[in-house]
Amino acid sequence: MADNPLDDMLCFSLYAASRSVSQAYRAVLAEHDITYPQFLVLVSLHQSGEASVGELGAMMHLDSGTLSPLLQRLESRGYLTRERRPGNERVVVVALTPEGVTLRREVIAAVDCLAAAYGIEPGELGALLATLQRITTNMTELTATRKAVS
Structure with missing residues (x-):
């Protein structure tokens, strides 16, 4: 048994690992003035080229109420565009701008330093x-x- 009784709980180990990973990413991403969820948007859009807000939410396990303000901030900084899909005005399609592609490249290079810290x-x-x-x-x-x- 561990000194800390919480260390024997899978849920706590997952929680503690998630927090420590988030804190490490937060420290690296702060240099680029973006959050971890914003980083995930950059990665997701780079992979897919474009995605609807619904598709992006499903990929990131976020609802539109959480995702929309995050996308608005990235759009206001010139990193992505949001446009209604012609023929279906209910669907908003999100895509990276050239500035967003550049930021994603810079951020991916910056977070590479974290790979070894996983110890896997x-x-x-x-x-x-x-x-x-x-x-x-x-x-x-x-x-x-x-x-x-x-």
Whole structure:
């Protein structure tokens, strides 16, 4: 048993790891004046080229009420555009501007310094990601079930 009884709890270890990773990213990203969720938007849009607000929210596990202000801040700084899809005005499509692509490149280079801090061997990464994704899926489903029962 660990000195701290919380250390024996999986939920606490996940929480503590998440907080420490977020703090490390926050420190590196502050140099570029962006937040971790804004960084995730840059990465997501770089991969897909463009995405609707709904698609982006699903990728990031964020609702539109949380995502929209974040996108507005990035748009006001010239890093992305938001446009209504022709033929379906309800859908807002988001894409990086050239300045957003440049920022993403700079930020990716900056966060590379964090990779070694994970302390994970390349062969372990796939299994860890699969486990974390399974936990996320299972907990999301459990939460939805609990909400439906209430």
